[in-house]
Amino acid sequence: KSQWEALQKAERRLKIHIIFHFSIFYPPRRRGISLPANTAEELKEKIIVHEPVTLTKFLEKFKEYMHVIAGDREAIKRIAYEFVEDKAKEGVIYVEVRYSPHFLANCDVGKNIPWNQTEGDLTPDEVVRLVNEGLSEGERAFKIKARSILCCMRHMPNWSIEVVELCKTYRDAGVVAIDLAGDESMNLEENSNHKVAYEEAVRCGIHRTVHAGEVGPASMVKEAVEELKAERIGHGYNTLQDKDLYRKLLEQNMHFEMCPISSKLTSACSSDFTQHPIITFRKDKANYSLNTDDPLIFNSNLPLDYSIVHQHMGFTEEEFKRLNINSAKSSFLPEKEKEELLHQLYEAYGMMRSTAL
Ligand SMILES: *[C@@H]1O[C@H](CO)[C@@H](O)[C@H](O)[C@H]1NC(C)=O
Ligand SMILES: *[C@@H]1O[C@H](CO)[C@@H](O)[C@H](O)[C@H]1NC(C)=O
Ligand SMILES: *[C@@H]1O[C@H](CO)[C@@H](O)[C@H](O)[C@H]1NC(C)=O
Numbered sequence: 001k002s003q004w005e006a007l008q009k010a011e012r013r014l015k016i017h018i019i020f021h022f023s024i025f026y027p028p029r030r031r032g033i034s035l036p037a038n039t040a041e042e043l044k045e046k047i048i049v050h051e052p053v054t055l056t057k058f059l060e061k062f063k064e065y066m067h068v069i070a071g072d073r074e075a076i077k078r079i080a081y082e083f084v085e086d087k088a089k090e091g092v093i094y095v096e097v098r099y100s101p102h103f104l105a106n107c108d109v110g111k112n113i114p115w116n117q118t119e120g121d122l123t124p125d126e127v128v129r130l131v132n133e134g135l136s137e138g139e140r141a142f143k144i145k146a147r148s149i150l151c152c153m154r155h156m157p158n159w160s161i162e163v164v165e166l167c168k169t170y171r172d173a174g175v176v177a178i179d180l181a182g183d184e185s186m187n188l189e190e191n192s193n194h195k196v197a198y199e200e201a202v203r204c205g206i207h208r209t210v211h212a213g214e215v216g217p218a219s220m221v222k223e224a225v226e227e228l229k230a231e232r233i234g235h236g237y238n239t240l241q242d243k244d245l246y247r248k249l250l251e252q253n254m255h256f257e258m259c260p261i262s263s264k265l266t267s268a269c270s271s272d273f274t275q276h277p278i279i280t281f282r283k284d285k286a287n288y289s290l291n292t293d294d295p296l297i298f299n300s301n302l303p304l305d306y307s308i309v310h311q312h313m314g315f316t317e318e319e320f321k322r323l324n325i326n327s328a329k330s331s332f333l334p335e336k337e338k339e340e341l342l343h344q345l346y347e348a349y350g351m352m353r354s355t356a357l
Contacts, residue, residue, distance in 0.1 A: 033068050048299045052267040055183075055215065061297045067115040071106035071122050077134040084138025084146045090302045094341050096332060097135070098149035098179050101127040101166060102159045110158055124159075128166050132174045145341070147176040147332065149209065154182035157193035164197040167206045176332035177207035179234065180224075184216025188227055198228040207332040209234055209257065214268045218242035225254065232257055232330060237269055237277040255287045255330035260308045261300045262293035273312035282319060289327035321349050 037043035047064050049057075069075050087095045102109045104127045106120035113119055128150065135146040150167050152160040160180075167178050178201045180194055188195055201208050210224035214235035221239045224230040232255040233239070239246050239256070258278050263269040269276055281288050290309065292302050309315040328341045345351075 031068070031072065035068060036064055044299075047297055049265050049297055050299075052265055052271050054267065058266055058297070063115065066103065067117060070104045070115050071117050071120045073122060073126070073130055076104055076127060077130040080131045080134025081138045081141075084135055084142050084144065086301070087146070088138075088142035088144045092144060092302060093344060094145045094147075094328070094331065094333075096147050096149055096176060098151050098181075099131065100151040100153055100159075100181070101125075101131075101163070102153070102156065110156075124162060125166060125169075128170050128175065129173075132170060135174055145337075147174055149177040149179045149332070150175055151179045151181045152194055152197060154180060154184065154186040154191065154194070156182075157191035160193045160197035161200075164200045164204075164206065167201065168204055171206065177209055179209050179211065180228065181211045181234070184212065184214065184220050187220075188223060195227060202229050207231055209332075212236060213238035214263070215266065218245055221245065221249075225249065231255070231332075235259060235263065235268065237263060240277050240280055250284055250286055253287045255289065255326070256281060257291050258288050259291045259293035260305050261298050265298050273308060276313060278309060279313050282313070282315070287326050287330060289323060289330065321345075321351075 035043060037046055043065065047061050049061065069079065083097060084095075101124035103114050104122075105124045106113055106117040106122050108123045108125075128148075131148060135148060139146050150163050152163045164178055167175050178197065180198075198208060200206075208228060208230050209232040210228050210230040211234035212224040212230070213221040213233065214237065216238065218238050218241040221233055221236055222242070222245055224233060233249075234257050236256040237258075239249060258281065260273070260276065260278060263276070264271050264273070278288070290302070290305050292298075292300050292305050295301055306315075306320065325342065325345055328338065328345055331338055331341065333341060
């Protein structure tokens with residue numbers, strides 16, 4: 001017991017010194033889990049991707065660090081809190097952050113516990129509560145608004161029903177929508193649980209977004225819209241391969257969540273930003289937002305994503321305003337809060353409400 005107390009004391013000291021890299025740095029020491037590096041800097045070097053990679057290589061990156069975060073209550077809550085801090089520093093006023101609760105749990109997740117963890121007692125339900133707490137403490141400390149979206153994983157259809165149930169349980173505690181993420185080569189026919197979960201989301205008025213047409217073909221976007229009743233499409237670059245579908249979605253004002261840096265580094269899009277699909281979406285005045293995806297692995301943040309489209313795609317301040325207003329309008333906030341968010345933007349942009357459209 002005294003050893004344990006000494007450890008905890010040392011840990012508190014450490015915490016003060018290494019505030020920023022702490023989330024990655026301290027859990028292995030505390031829990032005796034090995035990491036492929038001795039310092040936070042070394043670990044970052046191992047994880048960060050600088051050039052386009054294959055999907056396999058990309059997925060391997062998660063294995064470098066997820067095993068020390070998953071199952072650790074303190075780490076999970078702290079990461080959620082620090083996430084809000086990071087976003088506030090980037091100038092973000094409202095953020096919807098997404099994650100898979102099952103990937104952070106070590107109990108009630110089926111036979112294969114993620115990241116080769118041994119079974120523990122952290123359930124997906126408690127993970128969501130911890131993230132909610134971290135986010136709301138972050139909101140209070142850094143004075144911005146943060147909501148979350150819970151992800152179903154394409155290769156784990158058995159998790160999806162619980163994901164929608166968690167969305168329902170925590171809809172008043174910060175969870176605003178359901179998402180489907182992962183390997184797009186796995187279609188719905190073989191994994192009908194995803195569809196059942198999305199039907200339940202529609203029935204209960206839970207908002208829906210789906211990763212589609214990122215690496216997968218336009219047919220995945222069609223499936224997301226028609227079968228899963230997605231209100232927004234995550235990425236969606238390959239929608240452009242199906243002209244009819246693209247025209248139809250433009251008419252429907254479908255919202256696309258675009259992620260420039262990620263699209264290059266996952267090899268979803270050409271690494272030549274001057275040939276990027278976003279240029280077409282912009283030209284056609286589509287409904288889209290600019291987002292940052294896997295910021296740890298891609299060492300990115302929102303200002304970097306904005307500067308890429310500014311430097312390489314000729315984006316102007318006017319377009320940034322237009323797309324941010326569309327992002328706010330397409331957010332998954334309740335109407336009243338959406339109005340408040342829009343009002344904040346109109347004010348910041350010096351736009352009179354009547355000329356805002
Ligand atoms: C998973 O854990 C077991 C025992 O803890 C270990 O022997 C095995 O090498 C690990 N596998 C991977 C892929 O890390
Ligand atoms: C998914 O659930 C079904 C029925 O509950 C079960 O038979 C199957 O083994 C599960 N699959 C996995 C991968 O856990
Ligand atoms: C984008 O979608 C939102 C939410 O449906 C809508 O309010 C807005 O007008 C749309 N914008 C465009 C350019 O279609």
